Amino acid sequence: MTTNNNPLRxxxxxxxxxxxxxxxxxxxxxxxxxxxxxxxxxxxxxxQAAGAKSLFPMERLSVMGLVEPLKRLPELLKIRRTLRRHFVDNPPDLFIGIDSPDFNLSLEESLKSAGIPTVHYVSPSVWAWRQGRIKKIARAVDHMLTLLPFEASFYREHQVPVTFVGHPLADEIPLQVDTVAARRELGFDEGGQVIALLPGSRGGEVRLLGPLFLQAARWCHRRRSDLKFVLPAANEQRLTELKSLLADYSDLPVILLEGNSQRAMAAADAVLIASGTATLETLLLKKPMVVAYKMGGVSYAIFSRMLHTPWVSLPNLLAQRDLVPEILQDEATPESLGAALLQFFDDPVLTDQLVREFDDMHQQLRRHASERAADAVCKLLDSRTENQNNTTL
Incomplete structure (x- = not known):
């Protein structure tokens, strides 16, 4: 790898x-x-710690479902217009949109039309729902970076330039996780079993799933009094909300954390988790999980009709089968979630088999993703420079 003396913006x-x-x-x-x-x-x-300057708080873009973004639409559109004007007036060498496809793809399309090269990092779930978006992606994106292997195949079939980079978390998380050390760091006494509760990082997720997950924890605890629980909050706002919820669950032995979700999962024997990227982290930590999700009734009615895959969680999508329980919407009750969690404790053979499959998946995704992504970015920049030089000649 050589260092480029030219500045990059x-x-x-x-x-x-x-x-x-x-x-x-x-x-x-x-x-x-x-x-x-x-x-x-x-x-x-x-x-920002790595050196990026943020023009808007990232939290303002974090919305869930189909209805909540509509409520926030004027603000989101204003932010996007401001960003577009800023980058068109001060063109960067490259624009990278990371996930958030409903926000980023339109921004990328307008910047690409203004002559700015665009990369999208993390494929939208276009293979699962709203497959017509592939046409917009092709217009908006000069290069797609995917985290999962089956995603790259989809883009190649549609002639969209793509690189499968693997997942940075697979590089970061060790193949062997020290559960005992994690528990010691969190202050758990020896003995008993631990369940981690992760109701999501967005405010809407915590409002819908937080009470449900605590009710499921109470259901489990009443059947296994030695169970303990750890509940990490994604940020300060979620911490305040979860503290308020826990006031009604003084009977539960729960450790509430601000951040540190990976340590919480590492300390656990099983995890109850909202569907999302964190399910991959749970897989990489080799922890049996129950995946749950709820959204507003209107959002779910629309979303479920647009879904083209039988699974929503990353472990099941990678396996292309029912590897872990997915319990969604009205089926997500304290009893159904609790029963699925306790099955891991009652059936050690099932749990051991699941851990072995998670280990195989971890090794498939361990590809030095950040380095591969940077290589793809550099190749795109080099090809643009070469084309400009050829045009000049």
Whole structure:
């Protein structure tokens, strides 16, 4: 790998915590390749710590479902217009949209039409629902970076330039997880079993799933009094909301954390988790999980009719079968979630088999993702420079 003496200026937008992790890793990898790197756009705390300048708080882009974005639409459109004007007036060498496809793809399309190269990092679930978006993606994106292998195959079939980079979390998380050390760090006494509760990082998720997950925890605890629970809050706002919820659950032995979700999952014997990127993290930590999700009734009615796959969780999508329980919407009750969790404790053979499959998947995704993503970005920049030189000649 050689260092480029030319300065590089990148526009970037990440809309939630998982994108912040990816963006920070990519920035660090690009800093190894360029002596001077300037990054600005919408960035979370990890990206800002890596040197990115955020023009808007990332939290303002974190919306869920189909109805909530409509309520916030005027604000979101204003942010996008401001970003577009900023980048068109001050063109970066490259724009990278990280996930958040409903926000980023339209921005990428307008920037690409203005002559700015665009990369989209993390494929939208276009293979699962709203498959017609592939046409917009082709117009908006010069290069797609996918985290999962089956996604890259889909883009190749539709002639969209793509690179499968693997997942940075698969590189970061060790193949062997020290559960005992994690419990010691969290202050758990020896003995008993631990369930981690992860109701999501967005406010809407915590409002819908937080009470449900605590009710499921109470259902389990009444049947196994030695069970303990750990509940990580994604940020300070979620911490305040979860503290308020826990006031009604003083009978539960729960450790509430601000952040540190990975340590919470590492300490657990099983995890009750909202469907989303964190299910992949749980897989990489080799933890049996029950995946649940709820959204507003209107949003779910629309979403369920548009879905083209029988699964919503990443472990099941990777396996292409029912590897872990998915319990959604009206079927997600304290009893159904609790019973699925306790099955892992009652059937050790099932649990051991699941852990072995998770280990195989971990190794498939362990590909030095941030470095591969940076390589793809550099190749795109080099090809653009070469084409411009050829045009000049």
């Amino acid at each position: 990148i526009g970037i937008v990440a809309g939630e915590a998982s994108g912040d992790i990816l963006g920070a890793g990519l920035i660090a990898a690009l800093q190894k390749r360029f002596l001077s790197l300037e990054v600005e756009g919408v960035a979370g705390p990890r990206m």
